[in-house]
Amino acid sequence: MxxxxxxxxxxxxxxxxxxxxxxxxxxxxxxxxxxxxxxxxxxxxxxxxxxxxxxxxxxxxxxxxxxxxxxxxxxxxxxxxxxxxxxxxxxxxxxxxxxxxxxxxxxxxxxxxxxxxxxxxxxxxxxxxxxxxxxxxxxxxxxxxxxxxxMNDLSVHQEIQEFLKSENRSDKLSEIHCSALAYMLQMSELVLDELDLQKYNTSYQGRLRLIPAVKNCRKARLTNCRLSATHCKVVASALKSNPSHLTELDMSYNDLQDSGANLLCAGLESPNCRLETLRLADCRLSETHCEVVVSALKSKSSHLKELDMSYNDLQDSGVKLLCAVLESPNCRLETLSLSGCLITEEGCTSLAAALNSNPSHLRELDLSYNHPGDSGMKLLLAGQKDSYWRLDTLRYGENV
Incomplete structure (x- = not known):
C-alpha cells in the first residue's frame, strides 16, 4: 500500500x-x-x-x-x-x-x-x-x-509519564494525551482505585477517551459526560473481562437510551461481573429499561448491593418490575434509591408486598420526592417496624 x-x-x-x-x-x-x-x-x-x-x-x-x-x-x-x-x-x-x-x-x-x-x-x-x-x-x-x-515521537508518552509522577494534576490534557493516559492506566500492573472523569482538566472528548481505563480500576465515575452506546460497550467489556476489577460504577446524568442500557446490562449478566454498586440517576430510563436491569439483577452471578435509579421516569409499572428482583432469592440488594421516579400509592403498595413476601437483604430504601399516598406509606412504615423485615432506613417526603 x-x-x-x-x-x-x-x-x-x-x-x-x-x-x-x-x-x-x-x-x-x-x-x-x-x-x-x-x-x-x-x-x-x-x-x-x-x-x-x-x-x-x-x-x-x-x-x-x-x-x-x-x-x-x-x-x-x-x-x-x-x-x-x-x-x-x-x-x-x-x-x-x-x-x-x-x-x-x-x-x-x-x-x-x-x-x-x-x-x-x-x-x-x-x-x-x-x-x-x-x-x-x-x-x-x-x-x-x-x-x-x-514514528518514534515519544513526546506524548513522556508528557503523560510526567503527569502521572506529578502531584499537581491540574494541567490541561489534549485528546491524544487522554488516549495515551487511558492506555498506560489500562496496562499498568497496579489496579487504579478510582477513575473520576470530572477530575481531569480536559475537553469532554478527552474525558471520553479515558473510558478504556475502566478495565483496570475498582471505582469508575463516568457522570455527565455524554456517554453513547459506543462508550457503554467499552464499560460492558470491562464488566465481562476476566478478571473484572470494577466494584462501583456511576453513570448518572447520561442519556443512555435503549442501546446503551442493553449493552450495560449484558455486562451485568456476565459471570465475571463483580459490581456491587451501580448508580444510574437521571439517565432517562423508563419501564422498558427496568426490564433489562431486572433481568441482570435476577441472575445468580449478581453481586449488586446498591442500586440508584433516582430521577428516572420509572413510574409504578417500572417499580413493579423491580419488585420481582426484591422477591428473588438471588437478590443481594441492600440499598435501593428511587427518589423522584413518579411513584404513587400503587407502586409503594407493590414494594411493601414484595418486602413482606421476601424481606431479602434490603436495609435502605429512598422514596423521597414521590407521591406514595397515605395507605402506601402506612404499609411501608408498618413493615419497617416488623422484625421480619431488615429495612433500617426509609426516606420519603420532600424534606429529606
Missing part, C-alpha cells in the same frame, strides 16, 4: 480506500468548519502547540498546504476506524513506521523514491496529535497514540 502511494497507483488506492480518496483534502481535516484560512490556523494552534507556530509560513500557505503523505496516512487511519474489530490497526501502525528512513533502509529499494522530508514527517505527527473523531470508540483512538510511537 505504501509502495502504491509513492508510485501514484491510484486505482489500487481507490480500491482499498474507496471513492473518498478523491475527496477534497481539507474536508478530512475538519476544515469544513471554517472558510477563512486564518481561522483554520487558529483552530490548529488552539488544539496543540504545533510546530507551525515557529515556522516562517504565511497563514494562507499553511491553510492551503497539503501533504500527500499525511493525507494518505490519515485516510488509511479513517479506513481502519470503519472496522469494528480493529483488524486494520496493526497495518496502520506498520504504515506509519514505514515513514522512518531507518525502516525504509531495511526494505532496500522496494518502496521506490519516498517523501522523507522533516516537514512531511512533522505534518503526519501533528495530524495524529490534534485530529479528533467523535464517532470512533475510545478504545480505537488509542491506536493513534501507537502510531506516534511507531
Amino acid at each position: 505504501f509502495h502504491c502511494h509513492i508510485n501514484k497507483k491510484t486505482d489500487v488506492l481507490k480500491y482499498f480506500l474507496g471513492e473518498t480518496w478523491e475527496d477534497d483534502h481539507h474536508n478530512d481535516y475538519d476544515y469544513d468548519l471554517f472558510d477563512d484560512p486564518e481561522m483554520i490556523l487558529q483552530r490548529k494552534l488552539s488544539l496543540n502547540d504545533l510546530w507551525v507556530s515557529q515556522k516562517p509560513y504565511s497563514t494562507l500557505a499553511l491553510a492551503q498546504r497539503s501533504s500527500s503523505l499525511d493525507d494518505f496516512l490519515w485516510k488509511v487511519m479513517e479506513k481502519s476506524f470503519q472496522s469494528s474489530s480493529g483488524q486494520l490497526d496493526l497495518f496502520v501502525r506498520f504504515l506509519h513506521g514505514l515513514c522512518l528512513e531507518s525502516n525504509q533502509t531495511l526494505l532496500g529499494g522496494l518502496l521506490g523514491q519516498t517523501e522523507n522530508s522533516p516537514e512531511n514527517l512533522q505534518s503526519v505527527i501533528d495530524n495524529l496529535k490534534w485530529k479528533n473523531n467523535n464517532e470512533i470508540s475510545p478504545e480505537r483512538s488509542i491506536n493513534i497514540f501507537h502510531c506516534l510511537m511507531e
Whole structure:
C-alpha cells in the first residue's frame, strides 16, 4: 500500500480506500468548519502547540498546504476506524513506521523514491496529535497514540509519564494525551482505585477517551459526560473481562437510551461481573429499561448491593418490575434509591408486598420526592417496624 502511494497507483488506492480518496483534502481535516484560512490556523494552534507556530509560513500557505503523505496516512487511519474489530490497526501502525528512513533502509529499494522530508514527517505527527473523531470508540483512538510511537515521537508518552509522577494534576490534557493516559492506566500492573472523569482538566472528548481505563480500576465515575452506546460497550467489556476489577460504577446524568442500557446490562449478566454498586440517576430510563436491569439483577452471578435509579421516569409499572428482583432469592440488594421516579400509592403498595413476601437483604430504601399516598406509606412504615423485615432506613417526603 505504501509502495502504491509513492508510485501514484491510484486505482489500487481507490480500491482499498474507496471513492473518498478523491475527496477534497481539507474536508478530512475538519476544515469544513471554517472558510477563512486564518481561522483554520487558529483552530490548529488552539488544539496543540504545533510546530507551525515557529515556522516562517504565511497563514494562507499553511491553510492551503497539503501533504500527500499525511493525507494518505490519515485516510488509511479513517479506513481502519470503519472496522469494528480493529483488524486494520496493526497495518496502520506498520504504515506509519514505514515513514522512518531507518525502516525504509531495511526494505532496500522496494518502496521506490519516498517523501522523507522533516516537514512531511512533522505534518503526519501533528495530524495524529490534534485530529479528533467523535464517532470512533475510545478504545480505537488509542491506536493513534501507537502510531506516534511507531514514528518514534515519544513526546506524548513522556508528557503523560510526567503527569502521572506529578502531584499537581491540574494541567490541561489534549485528546491524544487522554488516549495515551487511558492506555498506560489500562496496562499498568497496579489496579487504579478510582477513575473520576470530572477530575481531569480536559475537553469532554478527552474525558471520553479515558473510558478504556475502566478495565483496570475498582471505582469508575463516568457522570455527565455524554456517554453513547459506543462508550457503554467499552464499560460492558470491562464488566465481562476476566478478571473484572470494577466494584462501583456511576453513570448518572447520561442519556443512555435503549442501546446503551442493553449493552450495560449484558455486562451485568456476565459471570465475571463483580459490581456491587451501580448508580444510574437521571439517565432517562423508563419501564422498558427496568426490564433489562431486572433481568441482570435476577441472575445468580449478581453481586449488586446498591442500586440508584433516582430521577428516572420509572413510574409504578417500572417499580413493579423491580419488585420481582426484591422477591428473588438471588437478590443481594441492600440499598435501593428511587427518589423522584413518579411513584404513587400503587407502586409503594407493590414494594411493601414484595418486602413482606421476601424481606431479602434490603436495609435502605429512598422514596423521597414521590407521591406514595397515605395507605402506601402506612404499609411501608408498618413493615419497617416488623422484625421480619431488615429495612433500617426509609426516606420519603420532600424534606429529606
